[in-house]
Amino acid sequence: MSETPPLREALIQAGIGLLAEGGPATLTLRQAALRAGVSHAAPAHHFNGLPGLLTAIAARAFDTFAQTLQTARDGAGDDPRARLHGICQGYLTFAAAHAGLFHLMFTAPEVDRRDPTLEPAAELSYQILQQACRPFATHADDRLEVAVWSMVHGYAALGFCTPTPPRPMAKPPEFSDLLNELLQT
Amino acid sequence: MSETPPLREALIQAGIGLLAEGGPATLTLRQAALRAGVSHAAPAHHFNGLPGLLTAIAARAFDTFAQTLQTARDGAGDDPRARLHGICQGYLTFAAAHAGLFHLMFTAPEVDRRDPTLEPAAELSYQILQQACRPFATHADDRLEVAVWSMVHGYAALGFCTPTPPRPMAKPPEFSDLLNELLQT
DNA sequence: CGCGCCAACTTGACAGTGTCAAGCTGATCT
DNA sequence: AGATCAGCTTGACACTGTCAAGTTGGCGCG
Numbered sequence: 001m002s003e004t005p006p007l008r009e010a011l012i013q014a015g016i017g018l019l020a021e022g023g024p025a026t027l028t029l030r031q032a033a034l035r036a037g038v039s040h041a042a043p044a045h046h047f048n049g050l051p052g053l054l055t056a057i058a059a060r061a062f063d064t065f066a067q068t069l070q071t072a073r074d075g076a077g078d079d080p081r082a083r084l085h086g087i088c089q090g091y092l093t094f095a096a097a098h099a100g101l102f103h104l105m106f107t108a109p110e111v112d113r114r115d116p117t118l119e120p121a122a123e124l125s126y127q128i129l130q131q132a133c134r135p136f137a138t139h140a141d142d143r144l145e146v147a148v149w150s151m152v153h154g155y156a157a158l159g160f161c162t163p164t165p166p167r168p169m170a171k172p173p174e175f176s177d178l179l180n181e182l183l184q185t
Numbered sequence: 186m187s188e189t190p191p192l193r194e195a196l197i198q199a200g201i202g203l204l205a206e207g208g209p210a211t212l213t214l215r216q217a218a219l220r221a222g223v224s225h226a227a228p229a230h231h232f233n234g235l236p237g238l239l240t241a242i243a244a245r246a247f248d249t250f251a252q253t254l255q256t257a258r259d260g261a262g263d264d265p266r267a268r269l270h271g272i273c274q275g276y277l278t279f280a281a282a283h284a285g286l287f288h289l290m291f292t293a294p295e296v297d298r299r300d301p302t303l304e305p306a307a308e309l310s311y312q313i314l315q316q317a318c319r320p321f322a323t324h325a326d327d328r329l330e331v332a333v334w335s336m337v338h339g340y341a342a343l344g345f346c347t348p349t350p351p352r353p354m355a356k357p358p359e360f361s362d363l364l365n366e367l368l369q370t
Numbered sequence: 371c372g373c374g375c376c377a378a379c380t381t382g383a384c385a386g387t388g389t390c391a392a393g394c395t396g397a398t399c400t
Numbered sequence: 401a402g403a404t405c406a407g408c409t410t411g412a413c414a415c416t417g418t419c420a421a422g423t424t425g426g427c428g429c430g
Contacts, residue, residue: 005407050389106343107292150336154334155331157291157292172331182332192379213415213417214418215415215417224380226417230379375428375429378425379425382420382421383421388416389415390414393408397406
């Protein structure tokens with residue numbers, strides 16, 4: 001099929017580096033181009049403007065996200081409950097370790113989240129969680145998956161999994177306790 | 186005490202209007218100043234740059250957010266379960282109706298979320314949810330509040346409460362079912 | 371009363387940003 | 401050998417936030 005141009009890959013990597021080192025404010029087209037050693041207008045030939053670069057980075061982030069969930073699940077043994085806990089822990093670890101990418105994937109307004117390149121990895125991530133939830137479902141619909149997904153995402157988004165938790169909360173409860181509350185026993 | 190200058194208020198209202206009408210990209214210092222009828226550098230005398238304006242808008246948003254939760258709770262009757270459901274529904278309604286403000290309050294990276302002006306209303310919002318959760322707590326710690334908070338916030342952040350839900354999900358489950366799952370009837 | 375003061379605001383400038391139009395260049399194909 | 405064209409550069413433009421200096425109007429004080 002199509003071979004990805006090297007500059008496109010270099011720009012994505014430069015963007016990821018900028019995001020990790022300097023935060024979202026330093027992730028600009030011109031900075032990425034500078035870091036990749038090309039002129040300031042070169043990125044326009046590989047991405048549809050800044051939103052295009054951000055979307056491409058988000059797609060890449062979803063790839064490693066799905067991979068993280070998968071290895072977290074496989075490293076948790078065979079017990080269904082342990083596997084689900086492992087996946088959630090992977091979710092939270094990823095969110096804490098790659099806050100910039102996490103924000104890009106789910107909440108950055110510049111990212112076009114219905115871009116078809118996002119879909120495969122995002123869909124895979126969802127299916128991993130979905131399958132791990134299936135043994136615990138007590139209803140025919142998908143309410144349990146959505147409950148777990150919402151809870152783990154909210155826990156991450158609200159910052160409970162970062163070293164600096166929000167609000168005047170001395171020590172936030174472990175997510176595993178929250179999950180057990182939902183799985184009832 | 187201190188009387189808030191009229192221009193400061195006008196700039197906040199202009200910013201809220203810009204955010205609602207044109208999204209986060211159109212919310213700039215210069216546009217807010219233009220809408221308020223002052224020169225482009227006037228906002229600097231009332232806010233600490235653009236982050237200062239965004240933080241002030243977030244503080245205002247937390248005010249109306251706390252008020253929304255309160256009225257949603259009081260309009261749900263006396264049953265503790267109905268009150269908690271009402272609060273969560275208020276949470277989701279606010280997130281869907283004021284997506285821009287919601288994003289500013291919780292996830293916009295430019296907002297200084299440890300600003301002391303944020304604290305009162307944010308703290309009040311949390312206490313409203315905390316008190317409503319108390320009748321259902323089965324443990325001494327605050328795990329249930331955090332579980333509910335995480336779940337409702339994640340449900341909102343993932344977009345399940347908007348008319349256009351994420352992912353290829355035909356019809357997302359109602360949040361009330363998710364909450365009942367957590368409260369185990 | 372006059373005078374200074376000072377907060378609020380304006381004007382002007384600067385660096386940085388995304389984006390577009392035009393031009394260059396080197397490899398590929400006929 | 402010559403045309404083609406994707407990939408990149410150069411240059412320009414409008415827009416952004418931010419700073420420095422100047423203006424103004426009202427207030428208190430000698």
